[in-house]
Every structure is written in structure tokens, then in C-alpha cells.
Amino acid sequence: MQQHEITEVLERPYSRELLARDILRMAYVAPDGTPRTIPIAFTWTGSQVVVCTTKNSPKLASLRRNPAVALTIDTEVHPPKILLVRGTVELDVVDGIPEEYLRMNGTYDMSEEQRVAWEAEVRSLYDGMVRVVVTPTWAKLIDFETTLPSAVEELMAQRAARREA
Structure with missing residues (x-):
């Protein structure tokens, strides 16, 4: 997928709404070769997704070994809005608590x-964190209005072809 195509998907109104949410699910490959998916808080910088984690997080070894991730951000209503993003990770170890x-x-x-109490607890617990910065390499928005899952699009095309025959 070309960068301009990724940008076009991520700048759609529904994508912007989803990128303003609090939680995404991040999938990666664990050291034993099996998939893992975790819910995690995130922020969107306008071009990258940033999540933060502890310096001793088990996922860091996995991400160092294989920096490919898949992200899902979605809604809990019908019809759902789903933003799927694939990307590569860069790990940025920082002192203190990242903004x-x-x-x-x-x-x-x-x-x-x-x-105030939460922030004091965080600052007393962590001497530093790791910023997990995801640069999108692929993106798809499924809104069930203008875009559908590719398998559903295929079924609809097959149905239309049968009706025309």
C-alpha cells in the first residue's frame, strides 16, 4: 500500500473519530511463535500511533524480535466502525513518564x-517507560456504509453477477 493511500484512509472522518478513542487492540507475535492481542491505551500523533509500556514489559522482547504489529480500533455499536492498521514498531526508551x-x-x-493521586502513583512507580511508536504501512476502514470487509464485497459481487445472468 502506498503512503498516500494510507494517509487517505487515516484522514477519513470515521478514521479520525476512531483514532481519537482511548483503547486499541495490538497484535504481535510472542517469543513462542503464537499470536498475542492486548488492549492498550494509545494516542495518535497525526502520522503515528504511540503506546507506552513499562521497561520490563514482556511484549518488548517480542517487538524487538519482530517489529510487525496489527492494530484494531473499533466501536461497540451497530453497525460497527472498524479501523485496521498494520505497521512497524520503533521502541523509544525514555526517562520519566512520556507526555x-x-x-x-x-x-x-x-x-x-x-x-493528582493517579499521576503521583505513576511517577513514583516508573523511573522510565518505553514509547512504542507504530508507523502505519497499511490501513483499512470498514464502516459498513461506504466500505465493507473484502469477503463481503466479494459475495456481493458474486450475487450481482448471478442476478445479471
């Missing part, structure tokens, strides 16, 4: 007092 981590966890409903 993205504070921002991506800032949308939860917390009182000001709870927020």
Missing part, C-alpha cells in the same frame, strides 16, 4: 483529586 502516557490516560473520568 503521551499522561495524555492517553487523561480521558478517563477522574476527579481532579483522583487525577
Whole structure:
């Protein structure tokens, strides 16, 4: 997929709505060769997805070994809106707490007092974190209005061909 095609998908209104959500699911290959999918908070920079994790997270060994990931961001309503992204990961070890981590966890409903306590706990627990930066190499939006899963599109084309025959 060409970069301009990826950009076109990611700039669609539904894609922008999905990229403003709190949680995505990230799939990667674990050290034993089996797939893993985890829910994780994220932020969208306008060109990359950033998730943050602890420096001792088990997923880091997997991502160092194989930096390919697949992301899913979707809704819980009918018809669902689904953004699928494939990409490659760069790991950026940072001292302290990345601003993205504070921002991506800032949308939860917390009182000001709870927020202060949460941030103090985070700062006392982590001396640093790893920014997992995903650069999209492929993207597809499925909105069930203008785009469908490819298998459904194929079935619809077959049905239309039968009706024309």
C-alpha cells in the first residue's frame, strides 16, 4: 500500500473519530511463535500511533524480535466502525513518564483529586517507560456504509453477477 493511500484512509472522518478513542487492540507475535492481542491505551500523533509500556514489559522482547504489529480500533455499536492498521514498531526508551502516557490516560473520568493521586502513583512507580511508536504501512476502514470487509464485497459481487445472468 502506498503512503498516500494510507494517509487517505487515516484522514477519513470515521478514521479520525476512531483514532481519537482511548483503547486499541495490538497484535504481535510472542517469543513462542503464537499470536498475542492486548488492549492498550494509545494516542495518535497525526502520522503515528504511540503506546507506552513499562521497561520490563514482556511484549518488548517480542517487538524487538519482530517489529510487525496489527492494530484494531473499533466501536461497540451497530453497525460497527472498524479501523485496521498494520505497521512497524520503533521502541523509544525514555526517562520519566512520556507526555503521551499522561495524555492517553487523561480521558478517563477522574476527579481532579483522583487525577493528582493517579499521576503521583505513576511517577513514583516508573523511573522510565518505553514509547512504542507504530508507523502505519497499511490501513483499512470498514464502516459498513461506504466500505465493507473484502469477503463481503466479494459475495456481493458474486450475487450481482448471478442476478445479471
